[in-house]
Amino acid sequence: MKGSFQYEWAHRLVQYGLLRSASLIVPAQRRAEWWREWRGELWQVRQSCAPAGLRSSRGEREVTAFCLGAVQDALCLRRAGRHSQAPFAAMKGTPRLCLLILGSALAVGYAIALLLPGVRAERSLWPRKVNPNLVLIQQEGSSDDSWPTISPRMFRSWEGRKQKYFDGFAFYRVIREPAETGMSLGGTAAKSAWGVARASTNLLTLLGLPVEFADPEAVPGGLPAVILSEKVWKRDFGADEHIAGLKVRLGQQMFRIAGVAPDGSLGLPGRVDIWELVPEAEAGPGGSGYVVAHLTAAGKAEMWARCVHITANGPDDSEEDFLGVSLEEWKPATISVYLFCLLLALLALPAITSVSLGEYSVNPRPTSWPQKLYRWSFLSAKIALLLPIIYFVSIDLAYGWTAFSREQAVYIQLISTFALCLFGLRWVLKDQRQRCPVCVHRVAHPAQVGQASRTFLDWNGTEMMCMGGHTLLHVPSLPTSWFGSQRWLYLDTSWNFLFAGSSRPIP
Amino acid sequence: MARDAKLPDTKLSHTAAMILQALDGGFVYGFSIMEMTGLPSGTVYPAMRRLERDELIRSNWEKQSIADEEQRPPRKYYKLTNAGKTTLEASRRRYPLLERLIPTGEAKSV
Numbered sequence: 064m065k066g067s068f069q070y071e072w073a074h075r076l077v078q079y080g081l082l083r084s085a086s087l088i089v090p091a092q093r094r095a096e097w098w099r100e101w102r103g104e105l106w107q108v109r110q111s112c113a114p115a116g117l118r119s120s121r122g123e124r125e126v127t128a129f130c131l132g133a134v135q136d137a138l139c140l141r142r143a144g145r146h147s148q149a150p151f152a153a154m155k156g157t158p159r160l161c162l163l164i165l166g167s168a169l170a171v172g173y174a175i176a177l178l179l180p181g182v183r184a185e186r187s188l189w190p191r192k193v194n195p196n197l198v199l200i201q202q203e204g205s206s207d208d209s210w211p212t213i214s215p216r217m218f219r220s221w222e223g224r225k226q227k228y229f230d231g232f233a234f235y236r237v238i239r240e241p242a243e244t245g246m247s248l249g250g251t252a253a254k255s256a257w258g259v260a261r262a263s264t265n266l267l268t269l270l271g272l273p274v275e276f277a278d279p280e281a282v283p284g285g286l287p288a289v290i291l292s293e294k295v296w297k298r299d300f301g302a303d304e305h306i307a308g309l310k311v312r313l314g315q316q317m318f319r320i321a322g323v324a325p326d327g328s329l330g331l332p333g334r335v336d337i338w339e340l341v342p343e344a345e346a347g348p349g350g351s352g353y354v355v356a357h358l359t360a361a362g363k364a365e366m367w368a369r370c371v372h373i374t375a376n377g378p379d380d381s382e383e384d385f386l387g388v389s390l391e392e393w394k395p396a397t398i399s400v401y402l403f404c405l406l407l408a409l410l411a412l413p414a415i416t417s418v419s420l421g422e423y424s425v426n427p428r429p430t431s432w433p434q435k436l437y438r439w440s441f442l443s444a445k446i447a448l449l450l451p452i453i454y455f456v457s458i459d460l461a462y463g464w465t466a467f468s469r470e471q472a473v474y475i476q477l478i479s480t481f482a483l484c485l486f487g488l489r490w491v492l493k494d495q496r497q498r499c500p501v502c503v504h505r506v507a508h509p510a511q512v513g514q515a516s517r518t519f520l521d522w523n524g525t526e527m528m529c530m531g532g533h534t535l536l537h538v539p540s541l542p543t544s545w546f547g548s549q550r551w552l553y554l555d556t557s558w559n560f561l562f563a564g565s566s567r568p569i570p
Numbered sequence: 571m572a573r574d575a576k577l578p579d580t581k582l583s584h585t586a587a588m589i590l591q592a593l594d595g596g597f598v599y600g601f602s603i604m605e606m607t608g609l610p611s612g613t614v615y616p617a618m619r620r621l622e623r624d625e626l627i628r629s630n631w632e633k634q635s636i637a638d639e640e641q642r643p644p645r646k647y648y649k650l651t652n653a654g655k656t657t658l659e660a661s662r663r664r665y666p667l668l669e670r671l672i673p674t675g676e677a678k679s680v
Contacts, residue, residue, distance in 0.1 A: 100600070103643035104611075107601040110642075129604075132611025139616035143623060 198387030228362030236352030408484030
């Protein structure tokens with residue numbers, strides 16, 4: 064009796080173990096229900112085959128056999144789960160999946176461009192162009208514009224006289240001051256030496272540059288205002304758009320940040336980190352500085368090779384020679400860089416891949432116009448999605464990190480756009496060449512056919528097939544005079560039996 | 571649904587047809603179908619999963635209160651869908667002996 068009891072429990076242990084093991088095969092989301100059903104069924108089977116009080120080894124074996132079926136059931140669910148878990152498996156190689164991936168990449172690239180402060184700043188500050196009639200006046204003999212040559216007295220004397228060639232003057236002088244930031248943030252103050260430009264109040268107006276991110280609720284009076292350069296704003300403030308109102312200590316004096324001046328398009332010398340606008344009368348005292356002047360039409364007519372030679376009387380009526388150099392500099396916009404690189408990539412593309420879409424051999428069932436239109440529309444859609452992706456990715460790379468200067472960012476955009484255009488377009492063509500001309504699905508199952516030693520005597524290459532049963536693609540391993548590029552073999556109806564159940568509709 | 575349009579032409583295996591016939595006969599949970607058809611559990615349950623996936627049958631759990639009353643675990647009951655009934659009709663024409671093996675309405679009370 065005791066042995067029978069042990070035998071029964073041994074069977075029960077095996078049955079439980081079988082069910083538990085099988086349950087591990089079942090996909091996790093269906094496991095609990097599966098387990099519940101099989102435990103209920105096991106109870107029914109036990110009642111029927113090995114009821115309490117009538118235990119028999121045959122009955123237990125039947126129950127165990129029943130439990131063995133659970134493994135097959137679990138495997139069946141596993142297989143079904145694998146098919147349902149891979150919704151993209153059915154879409155693999157389809158034009159829809161390709162466009163979906165490209166569309167997603169475009170959305171991600173655009174979203175990143177919207178989120179990165181550096182890219183946002185670039186979009187908000189650009190395009191700000193310096194007024195084209197502006198010149199920086201330096202003494203004639205001064206070849207180095209990093210050294211200021213105009214004295215405040217000279218500036219004031221010019222400004223006080225009626226001029227034929229100029230209708231506006233602004234003066235600025237750069238001094239190095241220790242700067243402290245972070246007071247308004249409640250954090251620890253950061254100390255560094257900044258180039259502080261003490262400029263006449265009309266400088267930014269003369270340059271035609273508005274102050275960005277100015278505080279609309281700023282109260283006149285109180286602390287004197289300063290304007291950050293774009294470089295410092297990005298470098299030290301992480302391109303924070305809510306910069307206005309923060310306090311900064313320059314030397315011994317506190318200032319309030321009033322906004323940001325876009326310096327990317329300024330060709331002004333002096334490595335300016337921050338602008339302090341002071342009345343013209345106060346801008347003067349001190350050492351020499353720089354003078355920016357606005358040319359009249361007559362002055363513009365005198366300009367040659369971006370320079371204008373000036374002979375002017377100084378404060379003591381002595382004649383001196385000066386040189387006015389145009390501030391208008393060629394600073395490319397992101398879209399200009401992009402278009403330039405795209406053009407370069409299009410020119411370079413034939414060097415790295417064949418621009419042909421493959422040799423289309425004679426088709427016993429000529430492709431219809433809708434099919435041809437579908438194929439070309441797909442190619443156009445791919446290119447149409449790829450080009451903005453490249454643009455957004457390149458500006459994300461170039462301007463995403465605020466530590467880069469504008470010049471560095473332009474170079475990064477140049478390189479990344481060119482590389483992405485070149486290899487992106489190469490991929491577009493390569494992908495198109497591997498799509499069935501009938502259904503535009505990618506061909507699959509590459510098989511090496513032939514032997515390398517027979518390359519020049521016989522066929523040696525890769526064969527791929529359209530899973531819709533429309534075509535076979537032959538790609539030679541080495542292009543030969545008789546088999547230079549890939550060829551399509553259109554399958555007739557005699558091949559249909561191979562693709563029963565997998566034939567795809569023709570667009 | 572596109573699938574419904576194809577249903578009258580659906581060709582079921584003999585096993586699946588037997589299970590549908592058993593369900594139509596009133597055998598509505600796994601073990602009762604096994605008993606009626608004589609098929610092993612490793613055949614019946616996977617076949618029922620496939621039939622449910624193809625929306626020829628649907629399942630629902632018995633109320634816990636009923637199971638408690640009868641002092642047993644709750645059962646998962648299976649039922650023919652309309653598509654399943656149509657398919658079964660087609661299968662009966664394909665397998666004329668099906669109805670003789672499992673007469674309709676054999677077990678109306680479970």
